Amino acid sequence: xxxxxxxxxxxxxxxxxxxxxxxxxxxxxxxxxxxxxxxxxxxxxxxxxxxxxxxxxxxxxxxxxxxxxxxxxxxxxxxxxxxxxxxxxxxxxxxxxxxxxxxxxxxxxxxxxxxxxxxxxxxxxxxxxxxxxxxxxxxxxxxxxxxxxxxxxxxxxxxxxxxxxxxxxxxxxxxxxx
Amino acid sequence: xxxxxxxxxxxxxxxxxxxxxxxxxxxxxxxxxxxxxxxxxxxxxxxxxxxxxxxxxxxxxxxxxxxxxxxxxxxxxxxxxxxxxxxxxxxxxxxxxxxxxxxxxxxxxxxxxxxxxxxxxxxxxxxxxxxxxxxxxxxxxxxxxxxxxxxxxxxxxxxxxxxxxxxxxxxxxxxxxxxxxxxxxxxxxxxxxxxxxxxxxxxxxxxxxxxxxxxxxxxxxxxxxxxxxxxxxxxxxxxxxxxxxxxxxxxxxxxxxxxxxxxxxxxxxxxxxxxxxxxxxxxxxxxxxxxxxxxxxxxxxxxxxxxxxxxxxxxxxxxxxxxxxxxxxxxxxxxxxxxxxxxxxxxxxxxxxxxxxxxxxxxxxxxxxxxxxxxxxxxxxxxxxxxxxxxxxxxxxxxxxxxxxxxxxxxxxxxxxxxxxxxxxxxxxxxxxxxxxxxxxxxxxxxxxxxxxxxx
Numbered sequence: 001x002x003x004x005x006x007x008x009x010x011x012x013x014x015x016x017x018x019x020x021x022x023x024x025x026x027x028x029x030x031x032x033x034x035x036x037x038x039x040x041x042x043x044x045x046x047x048x049x050x051x052x053x054x055x056x057x058x059x060x061x062x063x064x065x066x067x068x069x070x071x072x073x074x075x076x077x078x079x080x081x082x083x084x085x086x087x088x089x090x091x092x093x094x095x096x097x098x099x100x101x102x103x104x105x106x107x108x109x110x111x112x113x114x115x116x117x118x119x120x121x122x123x124x125x126x127x128x129x130x131x132x133x134x135x136x137x138x139x140x141x142x143x144x145x146x147x148x149x150x151x152x153x154x155x156x157x158x159x160x161x162x163x164x165x166x167x168x169x170x171x172x173x174x175x176x177x178x
Numbered sequence: 179x180x181x182x183x184x185x186x187x188x189x190x191x192x193x194x195x196x197x198x199x200x201x202x203x204x205x206x207x208x209x210x211x212x213x214x215x216x217x218x219x220x221x222x223x224x225x226x227x228x229x230x231x232x233x234x235x236x237x238x239x240x241x242x243x244x245x246x247x248x249x250x251x252x253x254x255x256x257x258x259x260x261x262x263x264x265x266x267x268x269x270x271x272x273x274x275x276x277x278x279x280x281x282x283x284x285x286x287x288x289x290x291x292x293x294x295x296x297x298x299x300x301x302x303x304x305x306x307x308x309x310x311x312x313x314x315x316x317x318x319x320x321x322x323x324x325x326x327x328x329x330x331x332x333x334x335x336x337x338x339x340x341x342x343x344x345x346x347x348x349x350x351x352x353x354x355x356x357x358x359x360x361x362x363x364x365x366x367x368x369x370x371x372x373x374x375x376x377x378x379x380x381x382x383x384x385x386x387x388x389x390x391x392x393x394x395x396x397x398x399x400x401x402x403x404x405x406x407x408x409x410x411x412x413x414x415x416x417x418x419x420x421x422x423x424x425x426x427x428x429x430x431x432x433x434x435x436x437x438x439x440x441x442x443x444x445x446x447x448x449x450x451x452x453x454x455x456x457x458x459x460x461x462x463x464x465x466x467x468x469x470x471x472x473x474x475x476x477x478x479x480x481x482x483x484x485x486x487x488x489x490x491x492x493x494x495x496x497x498x499x500x501x502x503x504x505x506x507x508x509x510x511x512x513x514x515x516x517x518x519x520x521x522x523x524x525x526x527x528x529x530x531x532x533x534x535x536x537x538x539x540x541x542x543x544x545x546x547x548x549x550x551x552x553x554x555x556x557x558x559x560x561x562x563x564x565x566x567x568x569x570x571x572x573x574x575x576x577x578x579x580x581x582x583x584x585x586x587x588x589x590x591x592x593x594x595x596x597x598x599x600x601x602x603x604x605x606x607x608x609x610x611x612x613x614x615x616x617x618x619x620x621x622x623x624x625x626x627x628x629x630x631x632x633x634x
Contacts, residue, residue, distance in 0.1 A: 055551070086512055098508045 009166035020164035035139035065111025193603025200596020204280035281348035287597035292330035297460025306417035311628035325612030439582035458495035489554035500541035539570030
């Protein structure tokens with residue numbers, strides 16, 4: 001077990017937080033994590049996080065859904081149990097295709113949406129009964145918490161954070177499992 | 179203030195002149211004599227066995243087959259006289275279709291350019307009614323485009339009325355008293371579908387749209403120099419009222435000016451369908467004009483987030499259009515009621531490539547190309563996607579009108595291309611002249627600051 005020191009700075013306003021993030025980044029300090037009660041627009045860009053790839057994942061899930069619906073309707077309506085619906089007993093996939101389009105649409109959306117949410121949870125390491133990671137319960141209500149790595153420059157960092165409008169600054173010894 | 183460049187002015191006037199020449203040529207050459215058509219049809223039939231002119235044969239195959247069948251039946255029944263009778267009828271029918279072509283080509287191009295302006299007018303009214311914060315920097319661009327509503331609408335109506343008075347009922351067969359006399363279904367609709375009431379309705383619609391356009395423009399210009407928001411509030415009020423007027427009149431207009439070319443056929447969501455095409459074409463043209471003016475160093479405060487938003491609307495309305503296209507198609511296909519399904523049968527038989535091709539251009543292509551968020555901010559990318567969308571929606575209008583007027587005698591030649599040139603020139607000239615009449619950015623709009631700082 002190794003211990004590392006971090007500073008927890010607490011803010012009470014998202015605009016103050018945004019300008020603080022920009023200042024801290026400009027001073028070349030490493031922001032480990034930020035806990036917010038709601039998504040703050042543009043925070044990921046200000047922190048310098050890599051752009052999300054969830055849209056690409058969603059597109060691929062949509063394609064999977066589309067293929068599943070095509071294969072599924074072919075099996076159900078053409079191969080396994082052909083039915084004469086609306087006087088169209090052609091039993092040919094392509095000739096019955098317009099009737100399957102709503103199903104294709106629905107399954108595409110269903111797969112894209114559900115798998116995207118599941119991917120998002122897994123990627124954020126969230127699952128049922130998981131112990132919450134946020135270090136301060138107030139970040140689920142109306143406070144914003146910035147976690148910054150400390151490498152022997154505590155006092156300098158604390159002064160900087162005070163300037164940016166942090167209402168609370170705490171030095172924390174964090175246990176890390178490596 | 180923006181001034182129209184000489185290059186653009188010359189270009190649009192050249193388009194108008196070339197277009198007029200081509201349209202004139204189209205009308206001059208469309209009157210084939212009975213014998214000409216007879217020899218033409220005979221040649222087409224003789225090509226059946228031969229290997230060449232495959233396309234022509236393909237196009238007319240079903241037609242000829244039907245004609246031959248007719249011939250056979252008639253000959254079997256009553257001998258030589260009725261055979262020549264059916265033959266004469268068929269030749270006259272084709273002769274009429276050939277004469278219809280320049281009229282229809284002109285009408286399709288006129289309607290297409292007009293629907294762009296009307297779509298922009300509706301989009302413009304929505305911006306006021308919803309009090310959007312992103313769009314005020316684009317208001318003058320939209321006002322420039324909507325300047326075409328009045329002339330464009332009058333031209334469409336004039337062509338429609340002229341086809342039933344000067345012409346030989348070349349677009350709307352219900353205008354032909356001879357046809358109506360033998361058609362019970364049209365007789366039942368005659369209280370609505372008659373030339374006088376058709377023209378009056380059209381004038382009322384155009385007057386309503388133009389009045390809204392006139393006053394909304396007047397209020398935004400007055401707002402530039404006023405010291406309170408009263409003009410903005412007035413614009414908001416008339417926009418909300420206009421949208422109610424618009425959705426009724428646009429629906430009725432789409433029945434009158436498009437759906438009635440097939441007077442037996444009807445579709446209850448046709449007004450929406452036409453509106454979706456209108457909106458997506460209009461928004462595409464807003465993006466084009468904005469990009470053009472930006473590339474000439476105007477509209478500095480229009481940033482790539484505004485272009486991004488326009489591209490999002492292009493993407494969204496393309497999907498909306500496809501949704502309505504499919505809703506209309508699937509219900510009719512599934513119900514399979516003869517008088518309804520005939521609309522699609524004609525289009526799939528005689529216009530197969532165009533009918534399904536425009537579905538690819540108008541839905542699949544914009545869907546895949548404009549899906550990526552970053553691409554929607556790249557001007558040339560939006561431009562290329564917009565070109566595809568405009569081509570697709572021109573074909574959409576083409577496939578709505580042509581099957582009813584020229585049947586399988588369609589082609590894409592001088593009448594069509596010169597009609598497009600004529601109306602493209604007229605559109606550019608009117609729109610860019612209107613843009614010179616007022617500063618390109620509104621002033622003192624209460625949402626202007628939000629629009630200037632708009633970012634995604």
